Amino acid sequence: MxxxxxxxxxxxxxxxxxxxxxxxxxxxxxxIDLATEILIYVLFALSLNVLIGWSGNVSFGHAAxxxxxxxxNAILLTTYEWPLALAMLAxxxxxxxxxxxxxxxxxxxxxxxFAMLTLAFAMFIWAIAFKWRDVTGxxxxxxxxxxxxxxxxxxxxxxxxxxxxxxxxxILWLICHxxxxxxxVAVRENMTRAGFVGVNTRLVRWTAFVIAGTFAGIAGAxxxxxxxxxxxxxxxxxxxxxxxxxxxxxxxxxxxxxxIGAATLYLLERGSISTPSTGPSCWGSSCSRxxxxxxxxxxxxxxxxxxxxxxxxxx
Amino acid sequence: xxxxxxxxxxTIQVLNSLSLGMNLFIIAAGLSLIFGVLRxxxxxxxxxxxxxxxxxxxxxxxxxxxxxWGVVGAAAGLALLAVLVERGLFRFIYTQEHLMQLLxxxxxxxxxxxxxxxxxxxxxxxxxxxEGLDGATHLxxxxxxxxxxxxxxxxxxxxxxxxxxxxWLVIEKTRWGRxxxxxxxxxxxxxxxxxxxxxxxxxxxxxxAALAGVGGALASPINxxxxxxxxxxxxxxxVIVIIGGLGSLWVTFLGALIYGVVFNFxxxxxxxxxxxxxxxxxxxxxxxxxxxxxxxxxxxx
Numbered sequence: 180m181x182x183x184x185x186x187x188x189x190x191x192x193x194x195x196x197x198x199x200x201x202x203x204x205x206x207x208x209x210x211i212d213l214a215t216e217i218l219i220y221v222l223f224a225l226s227l228n229v230l231i232g233w234s235g236n237v238s239f240g241h242a243a244x245x246x247x248x249x250x251x252n253a254i255l256l257t258t259y260e261w262p263l264a265l266a267m268l269a270x271x272x273x274x275x276x277x278x279x280x281x282x283x284x285x286x287x288x289x290x291x292x293f294a295m296l297t298l299a300f301a302m303f304i305w306a307i308a309f310k311w312r313d314v315t316g317x318x319x320x321x322x323x324x325x326x327x328x329x330x331x332x333x334x335x336x337x338x339x340x341x342x343x344x345x346x347x348x349x350i351l352w353l354i355c356h357x358x359x360x361x362x363x364v365a366v367r368e369n370m371t372r373a374g375f376v377g378v379n380t381r382l383v384r385w386t387a388f389v390i391a392g393t394f395a396g397i398a399g400a401x402x403x404x405x406x407x408x409x410x411x412x413x414x415x416x417x418x419x420x421x422x423x424x425x426x427x428x429x430x431x432x433x434x435x436x437x438x439i440g441a442a443t444l445y446l447l448e449r450g451s452i453s454t455p456s457t458g459p460s461c462w463g464s465s466c467s468r469x470x471x472x473x474x475x476x477x478x479x480x481x482x483x484x485x486x487x488x489x490x491x492x493x494x
Numbered sequence: 495x496x497x498x499x500x501x502x503x504x505t506i507q508v509l510n511s512l513s514l515g516m517n518l519f520i521i522a523a524g525l526s527l528i529f530g531v532l533r534x535x536x537x538x539x540x541x542x543x544x545x546x547x548x549x550x551x552x553x554x555x556x557x558x559x560x561x562x563w564g565v566v567g568a569a570a571g572l573a574l575l576a577v578l579v580e581r582g583l584f585r586f587i588y589t590q591e592h593l594m595q596l597l598x599x600x601x602x603x604x605x606x607x608x609x610x611x612x613x614x615x616x617x618x619x620x621x622x623x624x625e626g627l628d629g630a631t632h633l634x635x636x637x638x639x640x641x642x643x644x645x646x647x648x649x650x651x652x653x654x655x656x657x658x659x660x661x662w663l664v665i666e667k668t669r670w671g672r673x674x675x676x677x678x679x680x681x682x683x684x685x686x687x688x689x690x691x692x693x694x695x696x697x698x699x700x701x702x703a704a705l706a707g708v709g710g711a712l713a714s715p716i717n718x719x720x721x722x723x724x725x726x727x728x729x730x731x732x733v734i735v736i737i738g739g740l741g742s743l744w745v746t747f748l749g750a751l752i753y754g755v756v757f758n759f760x761x762x763x764x765x766x767x768x769x770x771x772x773x774x775x776x777x778x779x780x781x782x783x784x785x786x787x788x789x790x791x792x793x794x795x
Contacts, residue, residue, distance in 0.1 A: 237593050284781050291535070291592050292784040295736060299776040302729055306769035417725055420537075420600050427597060 188435070199341055203334045211337050217445045218344045219402050224425040224437035225351050226394030231423070232431035233355055234387035235367030236286075239294045239419055240301025241395055243281070246308060246414030248274040248396025249403040250315055253324045256404070258314075263327045270400040271393055277304075278392020279385070286384045289370070298416060305414040320410035324403055340401055347397055348438070354390060355434055363387055497762060501637040507758050513647035515754025516654025517713050519747055521727060522734040523661060524705030526746045529735070530678045531698040534584060535592065537599040540728030541606035542572050542703045546710025547719035548610060551619045561624035565711040572707030573700045580699040585692070607724060616721050621714040646715060653712065657705075658747050665743065674698050733776045739786020748788060 184192070202214045227241045248270045255266035281300045285293055308315045315321055330339045354360055365373040366380050374380050403409040412418065421444075429440025497503050525539045549571045550564035559567075579602065587595050622628070627646040635641045665671035676684050677694050685691045710719075717723060730753065738749025753772060760771030785791045 239596075284777075288780070288784055292780065294593075294596075295732070296777065296780040296784075298729075298732070299736075299773055299780055303770065303773035303777060306773050310766045310770060415725070416729060424597065424600070 192435075196345065203337055208333060211333050213445070213449060215337050215340050215405055217442050218340050219398050219405065220422070220425065220441040220445055221438040222344045222347055222401075223395055223398040223422050224429070224441040225348055225434075226391045226398065227422050228391075228426050228431055228434070228437040229351060229355065229363070229394075230387050230391040231426060232433075232437070233360060233363040233367065234384050236289075236384055236387070237294045237423070238285075238297040238388075238391070239416065239423070240281075240297035240299070240304075241391065241422055242414050242416070242418035243297075243301035243304040244274045244278050244392035244395040245399035245402070245418065245422075246304060246409070246411075247277050248399030249409040249413060250308060250321060250399075251396075252400035253321045253403040253409045254314060256327075257321075257323060257325045260325065263330075267397075267400050271396045274396020274399070275389055275393040278389045278396075282385045282388030282392070286381050286388065298419070301414070301419055302416060305411060305416070308414050309411050315409075315411075318411055320408050321403075322408040324407045324409070326404045326407065330404075336405065340405070343397065343401060347394055351390075351394060352434060359383075359386070498759075502639065502641055505633075505635065505637075505641050506643065507762060508755075509643050509647065509651065511751070511754035511758040512654075513650040513754075514757060515750040515752075517650050517709060517716075518727075518730055518734055518753060519654050519750030520657055520712065521706050521709030522731040522746050522750055523658070523743060524702035524709070525731045526735050526738075526740065526743070527661075527674075527705070528699055528702035529740055531674055532584065532588065532695055534587070534595045534599065536702075537596060537728060538579070538602035538606060539702075539706050539731060540724035540726075541603050541610070542575070542706035543710035543713070543727050544610060544719070544721075544724040545575065545606065546572055546707030547621070547714040547717070547723065548614050548619075548710075549707070550711040550714045551614070551621050551719050554621055555619070561621070561715070564621070564714070565708055568707040568711035569704040572703045576700045576703035577696065579703070580696050584699065585695075588695075603724065603728075607721065611721055614719070618718050618720040620718050623715045650712060654750075657708070658743065662743055670694075670697065730772070733772050737775060737779045737787055739783075739789020745786060745788045749786075752787075 199214060199218075203211055205211075223241075223245055227238065230236050230238050230241070251273045252266050252270035255261040255269055256263065259266075261269070281297070285296045285300070288296055309318055311317070312319075326336070330336045355363075362373070362378055362383055365376075366378060366383050370380050373383075399409075399413070402413070422441075425441040425444050426437035427440065428444060429438065430436030498507075521539070521543050524542070525536060528534060528536050528539070546568035549568040550561070553559050553564040553567040554561055583598065583602065587598050590598075623646045627649050629645050630642045631645045631648055633641045633643055663671075665675060673684070673689060673694050674697070676689075677691060677698070681691050684694075713727075734749040734753045735746060736749075737752060738745035738747075752775070756771050756775050757768045761768035764770070779787060783789075
């Protein structure tokens with residue numbers, strides 16, 4: 180059974196959720212939009228962390244599943260006029276299937292070759308999205324997503340996002356703290372020894388990859404509705420690198436780390452920051468400035484780089 | 495594919511493949527060299543390429559010098575930048591994990607992209623062809639009608655092999671080249687023999703970055719210098735370096751030629767399919783032979 184969460188963390192979690200639930204009371208469009216965007220990226224980063232932090236496989240192509248979820252949801256809702264529940268379900272299932280296929284090939288490799296193959300698949304998927312103009316809109320992006328009336332306004336959409344992200348994160352938390360989660364950690368720490376004690380390491384890594392891809396698809400599906408569109412930039416390798424940095428910034432060996440990293444990065448991009456120009460902080464301000472000058476991307480790298488070098492144990 | 499049956503068209507496509515492949519070879523050779531010796535996969539290599547293109551623009555348009563001075567300026571500028579980057583940043587990450595190195599070089603991509611925007615803005619510039627190469631050449635071959643090809647692209651197909659042979663000579667025939675090769679094999683042993691290994695690292699990084707700069711300079715008349723050109727070229731270079739196999743210059747050269755052919759003929763067979771084919775090739779190679787088409791598997795991976 181999942182280990183009980185520490186009381187300090189629990190209080191912090193309840194406070195954060197309460198604040199998020201109350202955010203629309205501020206009445207500020209800016210706050211609600213910002214919170215929605217952060218929530219989407221929080222889920223995206225948390226999903227990646229199952230793969231990097233828990234199973235120890237660094238994916239450089241996680242944006243692919245984000246994009247598959249996003250494009251599928253956008254296309255089914257708009258072109259085929261499917262109801263939301265079906266469209267989103269289909270988007271998630273398709274992300275899951277694609278992740279399953281890619282994972283089957285990628286898990287044959289490890290380390291840098293694994294990372295490069297995930298990158299290759301992601302760029303292949305990007306190239307398809309870029310060239311298949313009739314369906315995806317090509318480099319103009321898929322615009323004018325038909326969002327169901329129920330959640331077409333700002334506040335209901337925010338609550339919809341909050342609910343989906345909270346439930347998804349809770350499922351991820353349960354997965355990470357289940358016996359399966361422990362197995363993932365065992366594989367990360369020493370794949371050979373995990374194999375010796377009877378763990379099918381490749382199957383375990385495959386499953387982690389599929390879980391990560393599935394939840395990235397959910398995040399992408401929400402983003403497509405939030406933006407009323409989906410663009411090829413969200414499938415490009417820079418997006419994969421960005422979510423990787425988000426996760427590392429917050430700390431990949433902690434469950435909530437990537438969530439904090441994603442929020443921090445997003446806030447850094449939005450707020451004009453002036454950090455003391457010492458070492459890595461200097462990159463951070465530079466990163467976020469460079470990203471704020473190029474639309475639809477955000478990053479930053481303030482202070483130390485997450486919990487690096489890794490701590491011995493997980494969580 | 496009726497078009498491919500036309501010998502004229504076919505010849506042009508072969509030449510296109512050659513000029514594209516050779517231009518990318520110059521850049522990928524730098525990436526491969528840096529990886530071979532420093533063992534760092536440098537994401538910022540694309541940014542070096544972009545800087546090369548921008549510097550060429552500045553030298554030719556702002557200073558009014560000739561294109562070839564632009565190429566020299568790009569090499570010199572990148573060499574200078576390389577010293578700063580290697581001594582100031584890379585030196586501290588050689589012992590880190592690959593992932594950490596990738597992230598540092600990615601941070602560098604963002605910073606350099608930012609610096610480029612501060613210096614040159616976000617405009618798209620155009621660099622004119624060098625004098626004497628701005629026209630087209632009759633190749634002396636005639637099928638239904640004579641084959642005419644842009645002189646500058648033809649020149650690229652010559653410059654690439656020239657750089658390849660010079661690099662090969664430097665690596666195989668000079669003391670410095672042998673030291674660099676030795677550093678890829680066993681850096682501790684080399685240091686124990688009294689060789690200044692950090693100096694070799696710096697030198698290799700300078701050469702690698704200068705190659706990216708020259709590649710950018712040579713590409714600038716064809717690909718206008720513009721923000722974002724770094725993100726696409728680095729992926730092309732990854733494809734070349736990986737399909738060939740990390741290791742020797744030969745393999746990068748062959749990888750570049752294959753990439754050129756796949757990219758150009760891919761777009762003929764399926765219009766606009768060039769990227770799809772390139773990445774498909776990369777995937778297939780990684781799945782079948784992760785160590786590259788011509789590489790050797792590392793002992794215990």
